[in-house]
Amino acid sequence: MSGNQILILGGGVGGLVASNVLAERLGDRAKVTLVERKDKFQFPPSYPWLMLGMRGPEQVQRDLSVLRRKGIRVANEEIVSIDVGKRSVGTKSGEFSYDYLVVSLGAEYAPHTIPGLLEHAHHIYDLESATRFKDAVEKFRGGTIAIGISRTPFKCPAAPYEVALLLEDYYTKKGLRDKLKFEFFTPEPGPVPAVGPDIGNKVLEVLRSRGINYHPKLRLKEIRQNDLSFEGGETMRFDLLFCVPPHVAPPPVVKAGLTNETGWIPVNPRTMETSHEGVYAVGDVTSIPTPSGYVPFLPKAGVFAHGQAEVAARNIATKITGRGKATTWDGKGSCFLEVGGGQSAFVKGNFLSEPRPEIEFHMPGRVWHAQKVIFEKYWMRHWF
Protein backbone atom coordinates (compact mmCIF):
# COMPACT_ATOMS: atom_id res chain seq x y z
CA MET A 1 0.00 0.00 0.00
CA SER A 2 3.01 2.26 -0.43
CA GLY A 3 2.02 5.78 -1.53
CA ASN A 4 -1.51 5.42 -0.14
CA GLN A 5 -1.24 6.49 3.49
CA ILE A 6 -3.76 9.24 4.18
CA LEU A 7 -3.72 11.17 7.41
CA ILE A 8 -6.63 13.35 8.47
CA LEU A 9 -5.95 15.76 11.31
CA GLY A 10 -8.99 16.70 13.39
CA GLY A 11 -12.24 14.77 13.82
CA GLY A 12 -14.62 17.72 13.66
CA VAL A 13 -16.87 18.56 10.72
CA GLY A 14 -14.18 18.59 8.00
CA GLY A 15 -12.26 15.57 9.30
CA LEU A 16 -15.41 13.48 9.75
CA VAL A 17 -16.52 14.11 6.18
CA ALA A 18 -13.04 13.63 4.66
CA SER A 19 -12.42 10.31 6.44
CA ASN A 20 -15.85 8.96 5.48
CA VAL A 21 -15.53 9.93 1.80
CA LEU A 22 -12.00 8.50 1.57
CA ALA A 23 -12.90 5.23 3.28
CA GLU A 24 -15.96 4.81 1.06
CA ARG A 25 -14.11 5.58 -2.17
CA LEU A 26 -10.87 3.76 -1.46
CA GLY A 27 -11.77 0.77 0.74
CA ASP A 28 -8.63 -1.28 1.31
CA ARG A 29 -6.69 0.49 -1.43
CA ALA A 30 -5.55 3.06 1.14
CA LYS A 31 -4.85 3.37 4.83
CA VAL A 32 -7.04 6.18 6.19
CA THR A 33 -6.11 7.42 9.67
CA LEU A 34 -8.02 10.08 11.59
CA VAL A 35 -6.12 11.75 14.44
CA GLU A 36 -8.29 13.55 16.99
CA ARG A 37 -7.67 14.38 20.66
CA LYS A 38 -11.30 13.95 21.72
CA ASP A 39 -12.91 10.53 21.62
CA LYS A 40 -16.18 12.06 20.42
CA PHE A 41 -17.42 14.13 17.52
CA GLN A 42 -19.32 17.13 18.86
CA PHE A 43 -21.90 19.15 16.91
CA PRO A 44 -21.66 22.91 17.68
CA PRO A 45 -24.81 23.99 15.74
CA SER A 46 -26.81 22.35 18.57
CA TYR A 47 -25.05 24.32 21.34
CA PRO A 48 -27.57 27.21 21.25
CA TRP A 49 -30.26 24.63 22.09
CA LEU A 50 -28.05 23.10 24.76
CA MET A 51 -27.67 26.59 26.29
CA LEU A 52 -31.44 26.61 26.87
CA GLY A 53 -31.67 23.04 28.15
CA MET A 54 -33.36 21.86 24.94
CA ARG A 55 -30.57 19.32 24.35
CA GLY A 56 -28.36 17.39 26.76
CA PRO A 57 -24.59 16.95 26.15
CA GLU A 58 -25.08 13.28 25.21
CA GLN A 59 -27.48 14.27 22.38
CA VAL A 60 -24.93 16.42 20.56
CA GLN A 61 -22.00 13.97 20.53
CA ARG A 62 -21.10 10.69 18.82
CA ASP A 63 -18.29 8.23 19.51
CA LEU A 64 -15.61 8.47 16.85
CA SER A 65 -14.60 4.86 17.52
CA VAL A 66 -17.68 3.82 15.48
CA LEU A 67 -15.75 4.87 12.36
CA ARG A 68 -13.44 1.87 12.83
CA ARG A 69 -16.26 -0.30 11.46
CA LYS A 70 -15.74 1.48 8.14
CA GLY A 71 -12.04 0.68 8.07
CA ILE A 72 -10.97 4.14 9.31
CA ARG A 73 -8.14 4.00 11.87
CA VAL A 74 -9.03 6.37 14.67
CA ALA A 75 -6.06 7.59 16.72
CA ASN A 76 -7.20 9.32 19.88
CA GLU A 77 -4.15 11.54 20.29
CA GLU A 78 -3.00 15.13 20.70
CA ILE A 79 -1.12 16.38 17.64
CA VAL A 80 1.98 18.36 18.59
CA SER A 81 3.87 18.80 15.31
CA ILE A 82 3.53 18.65 11.54
CA ASP A 83 6.63 18.27 9.35
CA VAL A 84 5.73 18.74 5.68
CA GLY A 85 9.37 18.16 4.66
CA LYS A 86 9.52 14.72 6.30
CA ARG A 87 5.82 14.08 5.60
CA SER A 88 5.14 13.21 9.19
CA VAL A 89 2.94 14.26 12.07
CA GLY A 90 4.01 14.01 15.70
CA THR A 91 1.63 13.29 18.57
CA LYS A 92 2.27 13.11 22.30
CA SER A 93 2.92 9.38 21.97
CA GLY A 94 4.41 8.83 18.53
CA GLU A 95 4.70 9.70 14.88
CA PHE A 96 2.57 9.11 11.79
CA SER A 97 3.87 9.36 8.24
CA TYR A 98 1.69 10.22 5.27
CA ASP A 99 1.50 10.44 1.50
CA TYR A 100 -1.59 12.69 1.64
CA LEU A 101 -2.47 14.97 4.53
CA VAL A 102 -5.81 16.69 5.21
CA VAL A 103 -5.51 19.38 7.89
CA SER A 104 -8.93 20.00 9.44
CA LEU A 105 -7.87 21.19 12.89
CA GLY A 106 -10.38 24.05 13.12
CA ALA A 107 -9.78 27.10 15.29
CA GLU A 108 -8.57 27.42 18.89
CA TYR A 109 -9.57 30.14 21.33
CA ALA A 110 -7.31 32.74 22.93
CA PRO A 111 -9.45 34.22 25.75
CA HIS A 112 -6.31 35.20 27.72
CA THR A 113 -5.52 37.90 25.11
CA ILE A 114 -8.32 40.10 26.48
CA PRO A 115 -7.96 40.94 30.20
CA GLY A 116 -10.90 39.65 32.23
CA LEU A 117 -12.47 37.50 29.51
CA LEU A 118 -11.62 34.17 31.14
CA GLU A 119 -12.90 35.31 34.54
CA HIS A 120 -16.08 37.17 33.61
CA ALA A 121 -17.42 36.00 30.23
CA HIS A 122 -19.44 33.02 29.15
CA HIS A 123 -19.62 31.55 25.65
CA ILE A 124 -20.93 28.47 23.85
CA TYR A 125 -17.94 27.89 21.58
CA ASP A 126 -17.19 24.48 23.11
CA LEU A 127 -19.39 21.94 24.85
CA GLU A 128 -18.07 22.49 28.38
CA SER A 129 -18.48 26.28 28.15
CA ALA A 130 -21.96 25.90 26.66
CA THR A 131 -22.94 23.63 29.57
CA ARG A 132 -21.60 26.17 32.11
CA PHE A 133 -23.50 28.98 30.36
CA LYS A 134 -26.72 26.94 30.54
CA ASP A 135 -26.37 26.83 34.33
CA ALA A 136 -25.76 30.61 34.48
CA VAL A 137 -28.76 31.28 32.20
CA GLU A 138 -31.01 29.15 34.42
CA LYS A 139 -29.95 31.00 37.57
CA PHE A 140 -30.14 34.52 36.13
CA ARG A 141 -33.11 36.52 37.41
CA GLY A 142 -32.72 40.06 36.02
CA GLY A 143 -30.39 42.88 34.98
CA THR A 144 -28.40 43.64 31.82
CA ILE A 145 -27.35 40.83 29.53
CA ALA A 146 -24.46 41.85 27.28
CA ILE A 147 -23.88 39.65 24.24
CA GLY A 148 -20.95 40.33 22.01
CA ILE A 149 -18.08 39.49 19.73
CA SER A 150 -14.52 40.25 20.85
CA ARG A 151 -12.59 39.82 17.59
CA THR A 152 -13.04 38.72 13.99
CA PRO A 153 -12.79 36.20 12.41
CA PHE A 154 -14.92 33.83 14.47
CA LYS A 155 -16.89 30.74 13.54
CA CYS A 156 -20.52 30.80 12.56
CA PRO A 157 -21.15 34.53 12.02
CA ALA A 158 -24.83 34.06 12.90
CA ALA A 159 -24.27 32.27 16.25
CA PRO A 160 -24.00 35.30 18.59
CA TYR A 161 -27.13 36.86 17.03
CA GLU A 162 -28.89 33.54 17.51
CA VAL A 163 -27.80 33.54 21.18
CA ALA A 164 -29.27 37.04 21.73
CA LEU A 165 -32.61 36.20 20.10
CA LEU A 166 -32.96 32.83 21.80
CA LEU A 167 -32.19 34.28 25.23
CA GLU A 168 -34.71 37.08 24.70
CA ASP A 169 -37.36 34.49 23.84
CA TYR A 170 -36.36 32.24 26.77
CA TYR A 171 -36.66 34.99 29.40
CA THR A 172 -39.90 36.29 27.86
CA LYS A 173 -41.41 32.82 28.33
CA LYS A 174 -40.10 32.73 31.89
CA GLY A 175 -41.92 35.99 32.61
CA LEU A 176 -38.67 37.84 33.31
CA ARG A 177 -38.44 40.05 30.21
CA ASP A 178 -39.48 43.24 32.07
CA LYS A 179 -36.53 42.82 34.40
CA LEU A 180 -33.99 42.60 31.58
CA LYS A 181 -32.03 44.81 29.19
CA PHE A 182 -30.22 43.32 26.18
CA GLU A 183 -27.07 44.95 24.75
CA PHE A 184 -25.25 43.53 21.71
CA PHE A 185 -21.69 44.71 20.92
CA THR A 186 -19.38 43.86 18.03
CA PRO A 187 -16.32 45.26 16.23
CA GLU A 188 -18.17 44.63 12.93
CA PRO A 189 -19.80 47.53 11.05
CA GLY A 190 -23.21 45.80 11.01
CA PRO A 191 -24.84 42.42 11.67
CA VAL A 192 -23.33 39.41 9.83
CA PRO A 193 -21.32 41.52 7.34
CA ALA A 194 -20.37 38.45 5.26
CA VAL A 195 -23.90 38.38 3.81
CA GLY A 196 -23.94 42.07 2.83
CA PRO A 197 -25.67 45.19 4.18
CA ASP A 198 -29.20 44.40 2.87
CA ILE A 199 -29.44 41.12 4.76
CA GLY A 200 -27.58 42.71 7.70
CA ASN A 201 -30.36 45.32 7.90
CA LYS A 202 -32.99 42.59 8.02
CA VAL A 203 -31.17 40.98 10.96
CA LEU A 204 -31.02 44.41 12.59
CA GLU A 205 -34.79 44.77 12.14
CA VAL A 206 -35.32 41.43 13.87
CA LEU A 207 -33.04 42.50 16.78
CA ARG A 208 -34.81 45.86 17.15
CA SER A 209 -38.26 44.27 17.03
CA ARG A 210 -37.20 42.28 20.10
CA GLY A 211 -35.78 45.23 22.01
CA ILE A 212 -32.13 44.17 21.67
CA ASN A 213 -29.89 47.27 21.54
CA TYR A 214 -27.22 46.97 18.86
CA HIS A 215 -23.76 48.60 19.20
CA PRO A 216 -21.50 48.09 16.14
CA LYS A 217 -17.82 49.09 15.74
CA LEU A 218 -16.94 48.46 19.38
CA ARG A 219 -13.64 46.63 19.88
CA LEU A 220 -13.43 45.07 23.32
CA LYS A 221 -10.39 46.09 25.38
CA GLU A 222 -10.94 44.85 28.91
CA ILE A 223 -13.54 43.27 31.17
CA ARG A 224 -13.84 44.01 34.89
CA GLN A 225 -16.51 42.74 37.28
CA ASN A 226 -19.80 43.95 35.66
CA ASP A 227 -18.05 46.41 33.27
CA LEU A 228 -16.81 46.25 29.70
CA SER A 229 -14.42 48.82 28.25
CA PHE A 230 -13.81 49.32 24.55
CA GLU A 231 -10.86 50.76 22.64
CA GLY A 232 -12.53 54.12 21.89
CA GLY A 233 -13.15 54.74 25.60
CA GLU A 234 -16.80 53.58 25.60
CA THR A 235 -18.02 51.45 28.48
CA MET A 236 -20.97 49.10 29.08
CA ARG A 237 -22.37 47.62 32.28
CA PHE A 238 -23.49 44.01 32.47
CA ASP A 239 -24.88 41.50 34.93
CA LEU A 240 -24.52 38.48 32.65
CA LEU A 241 -21.96 38.42 29.83
CA PHE A 242 -21.76 36.25 26.71
CA CYS A 243 -18.70 37.00 24.59
CA VAL A 244 -17.27 35.14 21.58
CA PRO A 245 -13.57 34.59 22.41
CA PRO A 246 -10.77 35.54 19.97
CA HIS A 247 -10.00 32.70 17.53
CA VAL A 248 -6.51 31.59 16.45
CA ALA A 249 -5.10 28.73 14.36
CA PRO A 250 -4.05 25.64 16.38
CA PRO A 251 -0.38 25.86 17.52
CA PRO A 252 0.95 22.82 15.56
CA VAL A 253 -0.24 24.43 12.32
CA VAL A 254 1.43 27.74 13.15
CA LYS A 255 4.67 26.05 14.30
CA ALA A 256 4.79 24.03 11.05
CA GLY A 257 4.86 27.28 9.06
CA LEU A 258 1.60 26.45 7.28
CA THR A 259 -0.07 29.80 8.09
CA ASN A 260 0.47 33.17 6.39
CA GLU A 261 0.02 36.79 7.50
CA THR A 262 -3.71 36.20 8.03
CA GLY A 263 -2.82 33.73 10.81
CA TRP A 264 -4.58 30.89 8.93
CA ILE A 265 -3.63 28.43 6.17
CA PRO A 266 -3.84 29.77 2.61
CA VAL A 267 -5.31 27.25 0.14
CA ASN A 268 -6.44 27.04 -3.45
CA PRO A 269 -10.13 27.98 -2.84
CA ARG A 270 -11.38 25.48 -5.40
CA THR A 271 -9.24 22.42 -4.53
CA MET A 272 -8.12 23.06 -0.92
CA GLU A 273 -4.51 22.27 -1.87
CA THR A 274 -1.85 24.11 0.12
CA SER A 275 1.52 25.09 -1.33
CA HIS A 276 2.97 21.76 -0.04
CA GLU A 277 2.57 18.72 -2.24
CA GLY A 278 -0.06 16.28 -1.01
CA VAL A 279 -1.15 18.62 1.80
CA TYR A 280 -4.75 19.87 1.86
CA ALA A 281 -6.45 22.10 4.42
CA VAL A 282 -10.20 22.50 4.92
CA GLY A 283 -12.62 24.38 7.15
CA ASP A 284 -11.98 26.90 9.90
CA VAL A 285 -8.19 26.53 9.81
CA THR A 286 -8.02 28.04 6.31
CA SER A 287 -8.30 31.59 5.05
CA ILE A 288 -9.94 32.06 1.67
CA PRO A 289 -9.94 35.56 0.19
CA THR A 290 -13.23 36.72 -1.33
CA PRO A 291 -12.05 39.45 -3.74
CA SER A 292 -15.60 40.42 -4.69
CA GLY A 293 -17.23 39.56 -1.36
CA TYR A 294 -18.64 41.81 1.36
CA VAL A 295 -15.80 40.84 3.71
CA PRO A 296 -12.17 40.14 2.70
CA PHE A 297 -12.26 36.46 3.73
CA LEU A 298 -14.82 33.69 3.63
CA PRO A 299 -16.53 33.31 7.03
CA LYS A 300 -15.80 30.24 9.12
CA ALA A 301 -18.70 27.77 9.01
CA GLY A 302 -19.28 24.05 9.14
CA VAL A 303 -21.17 24.05 5.87
CA PHE A 304 -18.00 25.25 4.13
CA ALA A 305 -15.81 22.75 6.00
CA HIS A 306 -18.20 20.01 4.80
CA GLY A 307 -18.13 21.01 1.11
CA GLN A 308 -14.38 21.58 1.11
CA ALA A 309 -13.65 18.23 2.80
CA GLU A 310 -15.71 16.39 0.18
CA VAL A 311 -13.74 18.02 -2.63
CA ALA A 312 -10.32 17.40 -1.03
CA ALA A 313 -11.21 13.76 -0.26
CA ARG A 314 -12.64 13.03 -3.71
CA ASN A 315 -9.59 14.50 -5.41
CA ILE A 316 -7.19 12.47 -3.26
CA ALA A 317 -9.21 9.34 -4.10
CA THR A 318 -9.03 10.20 -7.80
CA LYS A 319 -5.25 10.64 -7.60
CA ILE A 320 -4.85 7.26 -5.93
CA THR A 321 -7.19 5.28 -8.19
CA GLY A 322 -6.57 7.22 -11.41
CA ARG A 323 -10.34 7.03 -11.90
CA GLY A 324 -12.83 9.90 -12.19
CA LYS A 325 -12.25 13.60 -12.72
CA ALA A 326 -10.88 16.17 -10.32
CA THR A 327 -13.68 18.26 -8.79
CA THR A 328 -13.75 21.81 -7.48
CA TRP A 329 -15.49 23.51 -4.55
CA ASP A 330 -18.39 25.78 -5.56
CA GLY A 331 -18.28 28.24 -2.63
CA LYS A 332 -21.91 27.49 -1.72
CA GLY A 333 -23.27 27.44 1.79
CA SER A 334 -26.34 28.00 3.92
CA CYS A 335 -27.06 28.76 7.53
CA PHE A 336 -29.97 28.90 9.99
CA LEU A 337 -30.58 31.75 12.40
CA GLU A 338 -32.75 30.50 15.24
CA VAL A 339 -34.87 33.32 16.64
CA GLY A 340 -36.94 31.50 19.29
CA GLY A 341 -40.61 30.56 19.37
CA GLY A 342 -39.85 27.49 17.21
CA GLN A 343 -38.80 29.71 14.30
CA SER A 344 -35.62 30.23 12.35
CA ALA A 345 -34.45 32.51 9.54
CA PHE A 346 -32.41 31.00 6.70
CA VAL A 347 -29.52 32.32 4.59
CA LYS A 348 -28.28 30.58 1.47
CA GLY A 349 -25.89 31.48 -1.31
CA ASN A 350 -22.72 31.31 -3.29
CA PHE A 351 -20.04 33.20 -1.39
CA LEU A 352 -17.44 33.02 -4.17
CA SER A 353 -19.63 34.07 -7.11
CA GLU A 354 -18.66 37.09 -9.25
CA PRO A 355 -19.11 40.03 -9.30
CA ARG A 356 -20.84 39.74 -5.89
CA PRO A 357 -21.85 36.84 -3.63
CA GLU A 358 -25.40 35.70 -4.53
CA ILE A 359 -27.13 35.37 -1.19
CA GLU A 360 -30.81 34.98 -0.27
CA PHE A 361 -32.37 35.66 3.13
CA HIS A 362 -35.60 34.02 4.27
CA MET A 363 -37.41 35.72 7.14
CA PRO A 364 -38.07 33.65 10.29
CA GLY A 365 -40.55 30.81 9.94
CA ARG A 366 -41.39 27.42 11.42
CA VAL A 367 -40.32 25.61 8.25
CA TRP A 368 -36.68 26.72 8.66
CA HIS A 369 -36.66 25.65 12.30
CA ALA A 370 -37.92 22.22 11.20
CA GLN A 371 -35.14 22.12 8.60
CA LYS A 372 -32.54 22.85 11.27
CA VAL A 373 -33.83 19.91 13.34
CA ILE A 374 -33.46 17.69 10.24
CA PHE A 375 -29.95 19.11 9.67
CA GLU A 376 -28.99 18.11 13.23
CA LYS A 377 -30.43 14.59 12.80
CA TYR A 378 -28.47 14.19 9.55
CA TRP A 379 -25.19 15.09 11.24
CA MET A 380 -25.79 12.86 14.26
CA ARG A 381 -26.55 9.82 12.07
CA HIS A 382 -25.31 10.06 8.50
CA TRP A 383 -21.55 9.88 9.05
CA PHE A 384 -21.54 7.15 11.76
Ligand SMILES: Cc1cc2nc3c(=O)[nH]c(=O)nc-3n(C[C@H](O)[C@H](O)[C@H](O)COP(=O)(O)OP(=O)(O)OC[C@H]3O[C@@H](n4cnc5c(N)ncnc54)[C@H](O)[C@@H]3O)c2cc1C
Ligand atom coordinates in the same frame (compact mmCIF):
# COMPACT_ATOMS: atom_id res chain seq x y z
C1 LIG B 1 -22.23 27.78 18.73
C2 LIG B 1 -21.87 27.42 17.33
C3 LIG B 1 -22.86 27.24 16.38
C4 LIG B 1 -22.54 26.93 15.07
N1 LIG B 1 -23.54 26.76 14.17
C5 LIG B 1 -23.24 26.48 12.88
C6 LIG B 1 -24.27 26.28 11.92
O1 LIG B 1 -25.47 26.34 12.23
N2 LIG B 1 -23.90 26.01 10.65
C7 LIG B 1 -22.58 25.91 10.28
O2 LIG B 1 -22.30 25.68 9.11
N3 LIG B 1 -21.59 26.09 11.17
C8 LIG B 1 -21.87 26.35 12.46
N4 LIG B 1 -20.88 26.51 13.38
C9 LIG B 1 -19.48 26.46 12.94
C10 LIG B 1 -18.95 25.04 12.77
O3 LIG B 1 -19.12 24.29 13.95
C11 LIG B 1 -17.47 25.08 12.41
O4 LIG B 1 -17.26 26.01 11.37
C12 LIG B 1 -17.01 23.70 11.98
O5 LIG B 1 -17.05 22.82 13.07
C13 LIG B 1 -15.62 23.75 11.36
O6 LIG B 1 -15.20 22.46 11.03
P1 LIG B 1 -13.64 22.12 11.08
O7 LIG B 1 -13.52 20.69 10.69
O8 LIG B 1 -12.87 23.12 10.33
O9 LIG B 1 -13.22 22.31 12.60
P2 LIG B 1 -13.82 21.60 13.89
O10 LIG B 1 -15.16 21.04 13.63
O11 LIG B 1 -13.67 22.57 15.00
O12 LIG B 1 -12.83 20.37 14.12
C14 LIG B 1 -11.50 20.54 14.51
C15 LIG B 1 -11.08 19.32 15.32
O13 LIG B 1 -9.66 19.32 15.47
C16 LIG B 1 -9.37 18.85 16.77
N5 LIG B 1 -8.03 19.33 17.15
C17 LIG B 1 -7.60 20.61 17.17
N6 LIG B 1 -6.30 20.65 17.56
C18 LIG B 1 -5.93 19.36 17.80
C19 LIG B 1 -4.70 18.76 18.21
N7 LIG B 1 -3.61 19.49 18.48
N8 LIG B 1 -4.65 17.41 18.32
C20 LIG B 1 -5.76 16.65 18.04
N9 LIG B 1 -6.94 17.17 17.65
C21 LIG B 1 -7.02 18.52 17.52
C22 LIG B 1 -10.46 19.44 17.63
O14 LIG B 1 -10.60 18.74 18.85
C23 LIG B 1 -11.68 19.34 16.73
O15 LIG B 1 -12.42 18.17 16.95
C24 LIG B 1 -21.18 26.78 14.70
C25 LIG B 1 -20.17 26.92 15.66
C26 LIG B 1 -20.50 27.23 16.96
C27 LIG B 1 -19.41 27.36 17.99
